[in-house]
Amino acid sequence: xxxxESAPIVSLDxxxxxFGPVKALDGVSLVVTPGDCIGLVGHNGAGKSTLVNLINGAxxxxxxxVGFSGGTSxxxxxxxxxxxxxxxxxxxxxxxxxxxxxxxxxxxxWRRHARAEILQSLDTIFPGHGIDPMSEVDTLSIAERxxxxxxxxxxxxxxxxxxxxxxEPTSSLDAGIADQLxxxxxxxxxxxxAVVFISHMMGEVFEVASRIVVLKDGRIVAxxxxxxxxxxxxxxxxxxxxxxxxxxxxxxxxxxxxxxxTEQGLTARKGEIVGLSGLxxxxxxxxxxxxxLSRSSAFRPGTSPEVVFVAGDRPRDGVLPLWSILRxxxxxxxxxxxxxxxxxxxxxxxxxxxxxxRIGIRTDDVTNPILSLSGGNQxxxxxxxxxxxxxxxxxxxxxxxxxxxxxxxxxxxMIRAEAARGRTFLWYSTETEEVCxxxxxxxxxxxxxxxxxxxxxITEEKILEASFVxxxxx
Amino acid sequence: xxxxxxxxxxxxxxxxTVLLAATFYMQPRAMSYFGLNLLFNLAVPIALATxxxxxxxxxxxxxxxxxxxxxxxxxxxATILNDTPALGLLILLALILSYALLGAVIHALEIPAxxxxxxxxxxxxxxxxxxxxxxxxxxxxxxxxxxxVKPPFAPMAVVASVIIALVAHLLIIRSGxxxxxxxxxxxxxxxxQAGWPVIRLKALAYGLAGLxxxxxxxxxxxxxxxxxxxxxxxxxxLSIAGVILGGGEFIGGKVSPTGxxxxxxxxxxxxxxxxxxxxxxxxxxxxxxAVLILVLTARLIFRQKGAEA
Numbered sequence: 001x002x003x004x005e006s007a008p009i010v011s012l013d014x015x016x017x018x019f020g021p022v023k024a025l026d027g028v029s030l031v032v033t034p035g036d037c038i039g040l041v042g043h044n045g046a047g048k049s050t051l052v053n054l055i056n057g058a059x060x061x062x063x064x065x066v067g068f069s070g071g072t073s074x075x076x077x078x079x080x081x082x083x084x085x086x087x088x089x090x091x092x093x094x095x096x097x098x099x100x101x102x103x104x105x106x107x108x109x110w111r112r113h114a115r116a117e118i119l120q121s122l123d124t125i126f127p128g129h130g131i132d133p134m135s136e137v138d139t140l141s142i143a144e145r146x147x148x149x150x151x152x153x154x155x156x157x158x159x160x161x162x163x164x165x166x167x168e169p170t171s172s173l174d175a176g177i178a179d180q181l182x183x184x185x186x187x188x189x190x191x192x193x194a195v196v197f198i199s200h201m202m203g204e205v206f207e208v209a210s211r212i213v214v215l216k217d218g219r220i221v222a223x224x225x226x227x228x229x230x231x232x233x234x235x236x237x238x239x240x241x242x243x244x245x246x247x248x249x250x251x252x253x254x255x256x257x258x259x260x261x262t263e264q265g266l267t268a269r270k271g272e273i274v275g276l277s278g279l280x281x282x283x284x285x286x287x288x289x290x291x292x293l294s295r296s297s298a299f300r301p302g303t304s305p306e307v308v309f310v311a312g313d314r315p316r317d318g319v320l321p322l323w324s325i326l327r328x329x330x331x332x333x334x335x336x337x338x339x340x341x342x343x344x345x346x347x348x349x350x351x352x353x354x355x356x357x358r359i360g361i362r363t364d365d366v367t368n369p370i371l372s373l374s375g376g377n378q379x380x381x382x383x384x385x386x387x388x389x390x391x392x393x394x395x396x397x398x399x400x401x402x403x404x405x406x407x408x409x410x411x412x413x414m415i416r417a418e419a420a421r422g423r424t425f426l427w428y429s430t431e432t433e434e435v436c437x438x439x440x441x442x443x444x445x446x447x448x449x450x451x452x453x454x455x456x457x458i459t460e461e462k463i464l465e466a467s468f469v470x471x472x473x474x
Numbered sequence: 475x476x477x478x479x480x481x482x483x484x485x486x487x488x489x490x491t492v493l494l495a496a497t498f499y500m501q502p503r504a505m506s507y508f509g510l511n512l513l514f515n516l517a518v519p520i521a522l523a524t525x526x527x528x529x530x531x532x533x534x535x536x537x538x539x540x541x542x543x544x545x546x547x548x549x550x551x552a553t554i555l556n557d558t559p560a561l562g563l564l565i566l567l568a569l570i571l572s573y574a575l576l577g578a579v580i581h582a583l584e585i586p587a588x589x590x591x592x593x594x595x596x597x598x599x600x601x602x603x604x605x606x607x608x609x610x611x612x613x614x615x616x617x618x619x620x621x622x623v624k625p626p627f628a629p630m631a632v633v634a635s636v637i638i639a640l641v642a643h644l645l646i647i648r649s650g651x652x653x654x655x656x657x658x659x660x661x662x663x664x665x666x667q668a669g670w671p672v673i674r675l676k677a678l679a680y681g682l683a684g685l686x687x688x689x690x691x692x693x694x695x696x697x698x699x700x701x702x703x704x705x706x707x708x709x710x711x712l713s714i715a716g717v718i719l720g721g722g723e724f725i726g727g728k729v730s731p732t733g734x735x736x737x738x739x740x741x742x743x744x745x746x747x748x749x750x751x752x753x754x755x756x757x758x759x760x761x762x763x764a765v766l767i768l769v770l771t772a773r774l775i776f777r778q779k780g781a782e783a
Contacts, residue, residue: 058667075669087667089660091727092653099650100657101668106650 007069008033009077009163009194010055015064016218017050024050026218027064032163032196037189039209039226040198042238042404047218048198049374052165055196056081070162078162082153082169090138094118094148097137104158121155122147125184126177142172142313150181154188163194170204171401174279174430182208201431202231214238238405255439259393259424262291265449266442268424270392273415275438275458276428278467283447284428285312288395291426295393308332308386312398312428318382319370326352326366328381332389355384360410376403383411387418394418396427400434412437432460443467482721482728485776486736489719489769493743500750511629515697517742518621518634519544522690523709524716524738525642525731529683531717532646532729533658533676535580535587539595540687541710543569545703546602547691552611552701555692559614566692570684577680581673595710602703609702613695621696634693635735642731645682655679659727715766716741721773740769 008031017025025047032038032055042048053059054066057074058081068077080101088097095114099105105114115133122129126147137145146169153164166185170178185195185208199205205212205226212229214222214237222229222237229237256270264287268274276284288309295307311318320328330348338344352366359380363373370378379399386394400408415425415437429435441458443451443466451466497513498505504513523544530537547569555562576594580587625633646652657665658675666672690709695701718724719740720733744765748758 056667073669081667083667087661087664089657089664089727091660092657096653096657099653100665100670103669110650111648 009069010074010079011067011069012054012061013065013067015054015061015066017047017054017059018062023218025054025061028054028215028218028220029064030055030213030220030223032194034162034192034194035189035210036194037185037208037210038194038196039205039212040196040215041202041205041212041234042215046215046238048215049167050218051215052081052167052196052198055079055163056165078159079165080153080157080161080163081165081167082149083167088137088145088149088152091136093134093136094131094140095133097148098152098155098157101152102155102157117155117157118148118151121151125151125154126180143174143177146172147177154184161193163196164188165196165198167198168401169197170199170201172430176279178204202234205234206231256422260291260426262287265452266291266426268393268426268440270424271419271422272440273419273425273427273438275435275441276426276444277432277435277441277463278444278450282444282467284444285397286447287444288397288426288428292395304336305332305389305391307393307395308389308391310382310386310394310396310399312396312401314375314378314382314401319378321371323370324367325356325361325363325370325373325381328370329355329366329384329388332385336390351388352384355388359384359387359414360407376407379403380407380411383414387414392422393424393426396425396429398428398430400429400431408434432463435463436460483730483733483736485769485773486720486730486733486740489772490736490740490743493740493747493765497743497747497750500747507629511631513746514629514631514635514739514742517739518631518638519690519694519697519706520709520712520716520742521635521638521735521738522686522693523706523713524720524734525638526683526686526690527713528642528646528717528720528722528729528731528734529655529679529686530587530591531659531714531722531724532656532727533577533679534662534725534727535591536714536724537591537683538588538710539591539593539598540683540713541707542595542598542602543573543684543687544691544694544706544709545701546598546605547688548695548701548705549602549606549611549703551617551692551695552613553605556612556614566688570681570688573684573687574677574681577683578673578677580680581676599703606701606703609700611695611701613699617692617696618699621693635739639732639735642686642735646729646731651678656727656729659725659729712738712741719766719769741766 010032012028012030014027014029015025016023016027028051040048040051050059054061055074056079057066068074068079070077089100092100095111095118098114098118099110102114102117118133122131122133129147131140131144131148137148140148150166150169153166154161169181173181182204185197189195189210195208197205197208206229209226212222212224212226212234213220214234216238255272258267258269260266260268266274266287276287278284292307292309296305315321320331326349329352333351334343334348349366355361356363356366361373361380361384362377370381373381383399400411403411419425427434427438435441436458438458439454441453441463442449443453443463445467451462453462453466503509523540527537527540547566550562550565550569554565576590580590621630623630646656654665654670655675655678658672658679662672665675691706694706698705716737717729717734718737720730720735720737722729722734741762744762745758748761753761
C-alpha cells in the first residue's frame with residue numbers, strides 16, 4: 001500500500017522536545033507518506049502525545065526539524081488531529097464546531113454548507129449514526145461527541161485531509177461503531193490518505209496499521225511493517241510484559257454480607273468485585289451515578305463516607321485542574337486528618353507520598369500541578385484519591401479510558417488486593433478484558449440488567465450474547 | 475432534553491410577558507404608544523450595556539467596570555463630544571481600543587478579568603470625575619433627536635430594542651466570527667488548536683464590549699440630556715443580571731443576545747411595576763432582586779426537569 005515514490009506529507013528529522021529538564025521526545029525521525037497507516041504504540045508517558053503535537057504543528061521542536069510537503073504549516077499540509085481528550089466546544093452545535101476548524105467557511109449561507117459537510121462526513125464514516133448536526137454538542141453522549149470529532153477530522157474543510165492523526169479514537173466507542181471507523185480508515189488510506197493511529201487496543205492496531213512505530217521513553221525503539229510484529233513482540237517492545245491474566249474466577253468465593261442492592265437488581269457483597277458490562281451507553285454509568293448519589297449526602301460530607309467514586313471522564317468529573325497532585329489525592333481524606341477544622345498538612349503530605357509509591361505515580365514531586373501528568377498518571381491520582389478514603393464501597397465509571405497496559409496491570413492488582421481486604425468494587429468498563437477480572441458481572445441492555453454472570457460464566461461470548469438482542473423481536 | 479431546555483429563549487420571553495401583563499393590569503394606561511415608550515425608555519442604554527457585558531461573559535470573563543465605563547462615556551459625550559465632536563469621537567474610539575487592549579492583556583498575562591476590571595472601574599470613575607466634576611453637560615443635538623425620534627407603529631424604545639437584539643444576534647449567533655468567539659468560551663483550547671489566535675479573539679470580544687458600552691453611554695446621554703460621573707454605576711450589576719436572566723451562563727460561552735435584551739427589558743419593567751404597586755422605593759431594589767431570584771429558580775427547575783427527561 002505504501003507508495004514510496006510520492007513526497008512525504010510530514011517528515012521529522014531527529015526532532016526532540018524538552019519541557020524544562022524533561023525530555024518528552026528525545027530525537028525522533030519519522031516519515032509519513034500518502035497511503036501510510038501508522039500504528040503508534042507506547043505506554044503512557046512514552047511521548048506519543050508530544051510526537052502528535054509536533055506532527056500537527058501545535059508544538060515546535062526544541063531541536064531537529066519537522067517539515068511539511070504541502071505547505072509551510074500543518075494546517076496547509078492537510079494534517080488534522082483528533083485527540084484523546086475530547087476537544088469540541090460543548091456550547092456550539094455540531095455544524096458550528098466544524099466552523100471552528102474550517103476557517104475558509106464564511107460568507108452568507110456558511111451554516112448551510114457546514115451542516116451539509118459535517119453530515120456528509122458523518123454519513124461516510126458512521127452510516128446510520130443518527131446525529132443531528134444542529135444539536136448542541138453538550139446534548140450528545142460521549143460516544144457521539146467522539147464520532148463528531150472524528151468526522152470533523154476527516155471532513156474536507158476546503159481541501160482534502162491528507163493526514164489524520166487519531167489518538168485513542170475508539171476509547172469511548174462501542175465495538176460496532178469502532179469497526180465502522182476502522183473500515184473507513186482502511187478505505188481512506190487505500191485512496192492515498194495517511195493515518196497515524198494511536199490505540200491501546202492491539203487488535204485494532206493490527207487490523208488497520210500497515211506500519212507500526214513503537215515509542216519508549218521519548219525514542220522510537222522499533223519501526224516495522226505490521227506483519228513483522230506479533231502481539232507479544234509488540235508488548236515486549238513497549239517494555240511491558242503483560243502479566244498472565246490471573247484466573248480470578250473460582251479463587252475466592254467467600255464474600256461478606258450483601259452491602260449494595262438497588263431497585264434495578266444490582267447487588268454486591270462485601271469484598272466482591274462486581275463488573276457492569278454491555279454496550280457503551282446502555283445505562284451502566286447512570287446506574288452507578290444513581291447508586292453513588294443515593295449513598296452520599298449533599299449536605300454532610302462526614303469523616304467516613306460510604307462510597308467513593310472514580311471518574312472515567314477525567315476533565316469533566318475527575319481532575320481538579322488547578323490543584324497539585326497532592327491536593328488532588330488528599331481531597332477525599334481531608335475530613336479525617338483535620339483537627340479543629342484545620343487541615344493537617346503533614347498527614348496530607350504523608351498520604352500523598354504513600355500513594356505515590358503504592359500506585360506508582362510518575363512524578364518527582366507531588367506538589368507539581370496535576371495537569372503536568374499524562375492521562376494515565378492522572379487516572380492513577382484519581383484511584384489514589386478514592387482508595388485513600390476508608391469508604392467500603394468503590395464505584396468506578398469506566399476508569400481505564402486511555403490508560404496503558406502496564407498501568408492497567410498495576411491497577412488490577414491493587415483492586416484485587418483491596419477487595420481481599422474487604423472493600424467492594426462496582427466497576428463499569430467498556431473493555432471485556434477488564435470485566436473478566438470481576439467476580440460477578442451484570443450485563444446491561446437498554447438501561448436494564450439483561451444477565452448476571454458469575455465465575456466461569458464470565459466470558460466474552462456470554463457478555464456479547466447478553467448485550468445484543470439475538471432473537472427476532474416478536 | 476425537554477422543549478424548554480432546548481429553547482432557552484422561552485423562559486425570558488415568558489418572564490417579560492407575565493410582567494408586562496401584570497403591569498398593564500395594574501396600569502391600563504401604560505398600554506399605549508406613549509406609555510410603552512415611557513416604560514421602556516431607559517431600557518435602551520441598559521440593553522446596550524447588557525450586550526456589552528454579554529460579550530465578556532461569552533469568553534468566560536466578567537466585567538465589573540462596565541457601569542463606571544458607561545458613566546465615563548456619558549461624561550465624554552455630554553462635554554467633549556458636544557463641544558468638539560472630532561476630539562470627542564477620537565476619545566470614544568480610544569476607549570474602545572483600550573477595552574480591546576484590556577482583553578489582550580487579561581489573556582496574555584492570565585490574570586482574572588474580575589480583578590482587572592474591578593481595578594479599571596476606579597480608573598474609569600476617576601477619569602469621569604476629572605472630565606465632569608459636578609453633574610452637568612449637555613447632549614449633542616443629533617443624539618437628543620435620535621433618542622426622541624417617534625417612529626410609526628411602535629415607540630422608539632421598542633424599535634431600538636429589536637434592532638439591538640437583531641444586530642447582536644447576527645453578529646454573535648449567525649456570523650462565523652461570532653461562532654468562533656462563542657467557541658472561545660466553550661473550549662478555548664480547541665479553538666487554539668484549530669489555529670486561531672485566541673489573544674486576538676479575546677481582544678475582539680472585549681473591543682465589541684467596549685463598542686456597545688460606548689453606545690450605551692451615548693444613548694443614556696441622549697435620554698437624560700446631561701451626565702454625571704456616577705450616572706450609570708448600577709449598570710454593572712444590572713447588565714450581569716440581564717445576561718443571566720436572558721438565558722446566558724457565567725461560563726461555557728452560552729449566551730443569547732435576544733435573551734439578554736429581553737432580560738434588560740424585564741429588569742427595567744420590574745422597576746416600573748414595583749412603582750405601580752406603590753412599593754416604597756426603599757424596598758424596590760430588594761424586590762427587584764426577588765424577581766431575579768424567582769426567574770432564576772424557575773430556570774433551574776426547568777433545567778433539572780429537562781435533565782431528568
